[in-house]
Amino acid sequence: MSAKNGKSPAVTPELLHQLPKTDLHCHLDGSMRLSTILELAEKQRVRLPADDAPGLARAIHQGERCKDLVEYLKAFDITCSVLQTEDALERAAYELAEDAARENVWHLEVRYAPILHTRRGLSLARINDAVISGLKRAARQYDITTGVILCGIRNMDPRDSYRLAELAVAYKGRGVMAFDLAGGEAGNPAKDHQESFALILDNNMNTTVHAGEAYGPASIKQALHYCGAHRIGHGTRLAEDGDLLAYVTDRRIPLEVCLSSNEQTSVVDELSRHPLRLYFDVGVRVSVNTDNRLITDTTVSKELWLAHQHLGFTLEELKVLIVQGFKSAFLPYREKSALMRRVNDQLADLTGSLPRGAVLAREVDREDVGHAFDPPSGEFKIDTDRV
Numbered sequence: 001m002s003a004k005n006g007k008s009p010a011v012t013p014e015l016l017h018q019l020p021k022t023d024l025h026c027h028l029d030g031s032m033r034l035s036t037i038l039e040l041a042e043k044q045r046v047r048l049p050a051d052d053a054p055g056l057a058r059a060i061h062q063g064e065r066c067k068d069l070v071e072y073l074k075a076f077d078i079t080c081s082v083l084q085t086e087d088a089l090e091r092a093a094y095e096l097a098e099d100a101a102r103e104n105v106w107h108l109e110v111r112y113a114p115i116l117h118t119r120r121g122l123s124l125a126r127i128n129d130a131v132i133s134g135l136k137r138a139a140r141q142y143d144i145t146t147g148v149i150l151c152g153i154r155n156m157d158p159r160d161s162y163r164l165a166e167l168a169v170a171y172k173g174r175g176v177m178a179f180d181l182a183g184g185e186a187g188n189p190a191k192d193h194q195e196s197f198a199l200i201l202d203n204n205m206n207t208t209v210h211a212g213e214a215y216g217p218a219s220i221k222q223a224l225h226y227c228g229a230h231r232i233g234h235g236t237r238l239a240e241d242g243d244l245l246a247y248v249t250d251r252r253i254p255l256e257v258c259l260s261s262n263e264q265t266s267v268v269d270e271l272s273r274h275p276l277r278l279y280f281d282v283g284v285r286v287s288v289n290t291d292n293r294l295i296t297d298t299t300v301s302k303e304l305w306l307a308h309q310h311l312g313f314t315l316e317e318l319k320v321l322i323v324q325g326f327k328s329a330f331l332p333y334r335e336k337s338a339l340m341r342r343v344n345d346q347l348a349d350l351t352g353s354l355p356r357g358a359v360l361a362r363e364v365d366r367e368d369v370g371h372a373f374d375p376p377s378g379e380f381k382i383d384t385d386r387v
Helices: 015-020 034-044 053-057 069-073 074-079 086-102 122-140 158-170 190-202 217-225 240-249 259-264 276-282 300-311 315-328 333-351 364-370
Strands: 021-027 106-113 145-153 175-181 206-212 232-236 255-257 287-288
Touching: 015 300, 015 333, 021 086, 021 232, 021 287, 021 315, 034 086, 053 074, 053 206, 069 364, 086 122, 106 122, 106 175, 106 315, 106 333, 122 145, 145 158, 145 300, 158 175, 158 190, 158 333, 190 206, 190 217, 190 315, 206 217, 206 300, 217 232, 217 240, 217 333, 232 276, 240 276, 255 276, 259 300, 276 287, 276 300, 276 315, 287 315, 315 333
Parallel strands: 021 106, 106 145, 145 175, 175 206, 206 232, 232 255, 255 287
Antiparallel strands: none
């Protein structure tokens, strides 16, 4: 489906599936295939709460509303139980990237906590090698770029987070893009893990922190000012603090928004009340992500469709959301710029126009820009960073 006669097509699930996308907030252990969990459990002789796909889906509350984030996170005990071998980790990473590529995700950042996969004696390095290997195998087969974000866990000993930060530094430039802090926020302040983030920042690495999901703006402040976060995971409750909202907006700190997940964990009452609309309208740099493809039963295409259905995002606005996802990616600047030129071309081909403020892929000449050419100065005036 491509636009004809320069007219924008209607927003449909089919069109959104075709558009190039990012998934910047995606957990490995929350994004497996049900069939894979069942096969791995049988092979490893791991007892699951159900022995068929429908029963397993119910056990992990797939797509069902949970009382809170704590109840939601219990599903990870099930998925992690079969992710304790190198083969299982490699397979899960490969299949996740394959599933993403099949819905035209062009850039995928996979996060996980290696320390949760050590029950059978695997070292942190062997665990990480397996995940990176799976992602690289998918990247060779599909048109997708990938990277790993290692997670410390809020409710674990900060010394464990520091070990994972050391692992991230060791794998800088070798598959690991950034360091994160995940887990329940309440009673587990990010500042307890400040030393881990100091190590990461001392080594000029990227950081993101789960914050403002189930806890208020104070959690986001700690992520920014104690951990030096370059992005915020979720940030759903940022709207409660107008001054902090302005700070995040002014400094172009991206929010990794996960609509369905926030509804499933009862962070928002209903999607129509999600603050994504507010954030977008006031100029926050936001991206739309899956969080957990399996547990939340979603895709990036579905999340964009929900933004259209429940929050009134037009096609042009959805294109801006997509571009903001690519702009927020933890990729080197030149690699990101080259990727964005491809993205803009694809969006223009499929929708009939470039995204607002887009960088043209081809060399700009006078005929391309017309009124933007300023004869007295002989300079082009093209806005390339409006989003």
